[in-house]
Amino acid sequence: MELQGKVALITGGATGLGREVGLRLAREGCHVAINYVPAVREAAEATRAEVAGLGVKAIAVEADVTDGAQVERMAREVAERLGPVDILICSAGVTVHVPFPDLQGVSEADWDRVMAVNVKGAFLCARAVVPMMRERGEGRIINVASSAGLTPSGSSIPYAVSKGSMITLTKCLAKALAPDEILVNAVAPSMMRTGWWSEVSEERLRQQEQGLPLKRAARVEDVADGIMYMIKGDSVTGHTLAVDGGVSMY
Template sequence: MDLAGKVALVTGGGTGLGREISLQLAGRGVDVAVNYSRSVADAEATVAEIRALGRRSIAVQADVADARQIDAMVSRVVGDLGSLQILVNNAGTTVFVPFKDLQGITEADWDRLQDVNVKGSWLCARAAAPHMRRAGGGRIVLTTSISGLRAGGSSIAYAVSKAGMQMLSRCLALALAPDITVNTVAPGIMDTRWGARWGQEALDRMAREAPLGRYPSLHDIAAGVVFLCENDSMTGQTLVIDAGRHMPI
């Protein structure tokens, strides 16, 4: 798909990986709606950067776990920017609890992770798909994680939610074909505020474990998202970007 002139909605698009995705899409000629939950200043700063690239952009607040807020957000994107062809489900949350500490994850923690990561991706896709079809087709990309492919990560609740997103993407790929492709990008550890919570010693160890001797840059991961938006022949697939650390998968 030629991205020039298309409209994208990037959830969690104002910070970290979401910001990089938003900027790379804008660099391909895409108008970008930047969703945020609480980080309004970051979202507005990203919008300003996109506009400086000559593209239209708006910041849109919504909790992706709330169906009414999602429907209102998508309606505003289409109303303000005219259409919607690309959805990047990047918003997510986690808790840092060792796997062996089963009592450390509260029921509220568990429910929130499933609501934001899994249900939120479904709600956004459900709201966006009719507009994509009216526009002649579209692309949906979910940001998952290596933790969704093998047991590991910040918590059991997080790993389970990311595995759920993997299956959701495959089911959506079947449901929305042939007009809309649905794929996932599964990064390893990233240089973000969340990534920093692992601590430098753990980050250095994970970098050494990767054949490339480092962890992937946000630029490289976002480039994978852009690739999936441009590609016409991939759907229901997962693009692992982790510098080779989990190659046995």
């Protein structure tokens, strides 16, 4: 896919991986819509300004991806202000930190929230933009999954299950949308040094890294490289690219 003049919508685009991908796309001449929730409004505006500084159009759009009406409104706003969406990056995600053996520690609210954001949200966003992609004859959807969806690991059972579901959603969408030249793929990072780890000490981070085959966390730049490859390429769909330091090979 040639990116010059295309329009990308990035959920969870204010910080971390979503921000990095937004900047990458902008450098390729892509206009960018950054989805955010109220808690990160300032970060979203800062990222929007940074993206716009690269010479493309950029907007920040508030929406809860678990609410179908808000998602449809967001898609319409992006189309009206930037143009029809060509690229969707589903980077919005949440988790809870509960050890796997502690089944009683997972509340129904925890389960519902994690599944709603990580799985339902990705589906609702795809559903909202696919009509635009079909009309234009091509599109790209990238879901940000996790190595926890490939092998039982991560911060909690709800998180691992949600990311496994996201990987299956990716395959289902890829099969459904292949006749329309809409390619759907996922990336599966393991540990990344992003804001999710902001409350963890450096010592603890280093201990976590020692559990990885490569003994180091992935950089957001590494994962963004994988996303950009799958956006630009024309022959890969239904694939999940593990950028996880080797975690999922076991």
